[in-house]
Amino acid sequence: MREVKTLGLIGTGVIGGGWAARALHCGIDVIACDINPQMEAWIRGAVETAAPSLDALTEGMPTPPKGTLSFTTDVTEMASKADFIQENVPEQLELKQKVLAPIAEMTAADVIISSSTSGFMPSELQEGLTHPERFLVGHPFNPVYLCPLVEIVSGKETAQATKDAAADFYQSIGMHTLMVRKEVPGHISDRLQEAMWREILHSLNDDIATTRELDESIVYGPGLRWAIMGMNQIYMIAGGDGGARHFMKQFGPALEWPWSYLKAPELTDEIIDRFADGTAEQAEGRSIRELEQIRDECLVAVQRVLAKHNMGAGQTLNNFEKRLRDKANSKLYRK
Numbered sequence: 001m002r003e004v005k006t007l008g009l010i011g012t013g014v015i016g017g018g019w020a021a022r023a024l025h026c027g028i029d030v031i032a033c034d035i036n037p038q039m040e041a042w043i044r045g046a047v048e049t050a051a052p053s054l055d056a057l058t059e060g061m062p063t064p065p066k067g068t069l070s071f072t073t074d075v076t077e078m079a080s081k082a083d084f085i086q087e088n089v090p091e092q093l094e095l096k097q098k099v100l101a102p103i104a105e106m107t108a109a110d111v112i113i114s115s116s117t118s119g120f121m122p123s124e125l126q127e128g129l130t131h132p133e134r135f136l137v138g139h140p141f142n143p144v145y146l147c148p149l150v151e152i153v154s155g156k157e158t159a160q161a162t163k164d165a166a167a168d169f170y171q172s173i174g175m176h177t178l179m180v181r182k183e184v185p186g187h188i189s190d191r192l193q194e195a196m197w198r199e200i201l202h203s204l205n206d207d208i209a210t211t212r213e214l215d216e217s218i219v220y221g222p223g224l225r226w227a228i229m230g231m232n233q234i235y236m237i238a239g240g241d242g243g244a245r246h247f248m249k250q251f252g253p254a255l256e257w258p259w260s261y262l263k264a265p266e267l268t269d270e271i272i273d274r275f276a277d278g279t280a281e282q283a284e285g286r287s288i289r290e291l292e293q294i295r296d297e298c299l300v301a302v303q304r305v306l307a308k309h310n311m312g313a314g315q316t317l318n319n320f321e322k323r324l325r326d327k328a329n330s331k332l333y334r335k
């Protein structure tokens, strides 16, 4: 596979903008392509907004000079210049297939094409593509420029070399690559998030709690722990000296009790209102932009603290710093 000097993006909304900011910060040029010419101003704004957070996240690290961003509405131009293409068009299967087919036709076999899809399986997107072996799913998390997780999922026809090269590229831009063993709808993380969200909507529907109370139940308790260890390791510790087996014995039987639902409630106007009105009330007059800024400052601070303990996303940040230092040193050595 090619060395990635230019990242091609197709679809430059929330996720495309996040990929652009992360790659540019790591010295990679980006050619962004969107059907809507107005997205040029949007993506330039998104990159500018993300830059201070990225600078703060990597403060003290030998980051390379920033890459250059260009924009086009011409997919042929994007495809001809990109060494690696990340697809980020809306989550509609037919649209994604329609967008991917000509891109695969126009690009050489050594250009990896990766989809940011939140839920489609790579085999569904890969079927019929030219050189399907260089296609895979690289599912990121919003904001892509600060959340390091990328789920790498291969389809029936994806080559192992594609997975390895994609993982190497994503690590080179500071990401944690989770190699998903089996393609399933929703990959790993979104299935977990959706299960929780389903319960949230039931609680709203049954008038058990408001959006604020539901968020408090996460933020002050389990959510605080999850960034450090995740649910399984945390539950092992909660078993005390008896560890995981004791925890299972104590809380396993509760799984049989009807604490949670498996099916989502019907999305009536009432439940949508409760969700929208509740979250608006929680915002306390702050705009989405202001909330994003608070979220980003906290995401940076949390990761820098985790780095001191070499835990979770902090370990990814340490690995990224080591990679940058090795690269900077090897350049010095060659001079």
Ligand SMILES: NC(=O)c1ccc[n+]([C@@H]2O[C@H](COP(=O)([O-])OP(=O)(O)OC[C@H]3O[C@@H](n4cnc5c(N)ncnc54)[C@H](O)[C@@H]3O)[C@@H](O)[C@H]2O)c1
Residues within 6 Å of the ligand: 010, 011, 012, 013, 014, 015, 016, 033, 034, 035, 036, 039, 087, 088, 089, 090, 091, 092, 099, 116, 117, 118, 119, 139, 140, 141, 142
């Ligand atoms: N938003 C999230 O939290 C999130 C997280 C992870 C993954 N994803 C996935 O990323 C993808 C994009 O999501 P998003 O939230 O950025 O969507 P978005 O609506 O913000 O952006 C989509 C962009 O694609 C463009 N587009 C539409 N049709 C196009 C075409 N034919 N050619 C080129 N551009 C086209 C639109 O103009 C728009 O700018 C989806 O597959 C989604 O599931 C989203």
